[in-house]
Amino acid sequence: MIIVLKQTASKANIENLIDEIKSKGLSINYSEGETSTIVGVIGDTTRLDVDDLEKLPYVENVKRVSEPYKAANRKMHPDDTIVKVTDTVSIGEGKFNVIAGPCSVESEEQVIEVAKRVKAAGATLLRGGAFKPRTSPYSFQGLEADGIKLLLEARKETGLPIVTEIMNINHLELFSDVDVIQVGARNMQNFDLLKELGKCDKPILLKRGLANTIEEWLMSAEYIMAGGNKNVILCERGIRTFETYTRNTLDISAVPVLKNLTHLPIIVDPSHATGMRWLVPPLAKTAVAAGADGLMIEVHNNPAKALCDGAQSIDPDAFDELMKDIKRRVEFEGKTLG
Ligand code: PEP
Ligand code: MN
Numbered sequence: 001m002i003i004v005l006k007q008t009a010s011k012a013n014i015e016n017l018i019d020e021i022k023s024k025g026l027s028i029n030y031s032e033g034e035t036s037t038i039v040g041v042i043g044d045t046t047r048l049d050v051d052d053l054e055k056l057p058y059v060e061n062v063k064r065v066s067e068p069y070k071a072a073n074r075k076m077h078p079d080d081t082i083v084k085v086t087d088t089v090s091i092g093e094g095k096f097n098v099i100a101g102p103c104s105v106e107s108e109e110q111v112i113e114v115a116k117r118v119k120a121a122g123a124t125l126l127r128g129g130a131f132k133p134r135t136s137p138y139s140f141q142g143l144e145a146d147g148i149k150l151l152l153e154a155r156k157e158t159g160l161p162i163v164t165e166i167m168n169i170n171h172l173e174l175f176s177d178v179d180v181i182q183v184g185a186r187n188m189q190n191f192d193l194l195k196e197l198g199k200c201d202k203p204i205l206l207k208r209g210l211a212n213t214i215e216e217w218l219m220s221a222e223y224i225m226a227g228g229n230k231n232v233i234l235c236e237r238g239i240r241t242f243e244t245y246t247r248n249t250l251d252i253s254a255v256p257v258l259k260n261l262t263h264l265p266i267i268v269d270p271s272h273a274t275g276m277r278w279l280v281p282p283l284a285k286t287a288v289a290a291g292a293d294g295l296m297i298e299v300h301n302n303p304a305k306a307l308c309d310g311a312q313s314i315d316p317d318a319f320d321e322l323m324k325d326i327k328r329r330v331e332f333e334g335k336t337l338g
Helices: 011-022 050-054 108-121 145-158 169-175 191-197 214-226 254-261 270-274 277-290 316-332
Strands: 002-005 027-032 037-042 059-063 095-101 125-127 162-165 180-183 204-207 232-236 266-268 294-298
Touching: 002 011, 011 027, 011 037, 050 059, 095 108, 095 316, 108 125, 108 145, 108 316, 125 145, 145 162, 145 169, 169 191, 180 191, 191 214, 204 214, 214 232, 214 254, 232 254, 254 266, 254 277, 266 277, 270 277, 270 294, 277 294, 277 316, 294 316
Parallel strands: 095 125, 095 294, 125 162, 162 180, 180 204, 204 232, 232 266, 266 294
Antiparallel strands: 002 037, 002 059, 027 037
């Protein structure tokens, strides 16, 4: 971190600042030039707050030269993290996992039928929303606790581990048998929720916020990890841009960028990224080529009747076709499905 001081900074100001920084276990590289004085801070600067320094009247500006996150940072943990979901399902490291299922759990028949079909096609985890974050309060809000029960039924039938979204930390107990807890885009910066999830040891699928930078996203992962839970899976699901043709814009470059910045596994959700079912296969294929560790795809047995996100849901036959293609591409990348 580089702190540039104003010319008006007194000797006492500088000494105080240096003492304060050193008291945090950091070292200093001090340089007094003709026009400006620079205090270089060496060590783990994640605990220094840029705002705290910039508010000092004798500080001109502050620049970070290293990332503000530590636990999620690849520089501190060069090896890829593998998130173990069950004895047979792990995310990361040479395995390509496909999470598939309906946007929302609607009935026992629906979720079990979809679960059987996606399993047969090669999916390794079942998704389904029980608590749904809908834009309108008048839209279907999910079956809530009953939805989780139906997902557990589907797991019993198929053996597929289940992924479902939490919206309220007071519901955490209902998620005690869930295999992967999803934090949706709308809650990516719900810091109280993230802190509580940091205290459990379940895998957390952290979706990117609708308008959040990669650094903000990694800081949210850091919130979970700082609490002790290192089992974080990132999910790129498209971001808001000026483009209105698609529901969101899939930021495919986030995949290689994240592979560089973090050791956490990253998956791609082409369904919410595009909002249109015909765009799901091409973007799913792109995700494999970009180096993602998996996909999350919305599959419904009758998309035209879906209670949520039918337009972006593919049917089980289309999922079968897509998985055949994905398998070949995954093998080409030197990975295996599941
Ligand atoms: C979902 O996966 O069901 C969902 C609501 O997605 P997102 O949070 O990415 O909008
Ligand atoms: Mn959805």
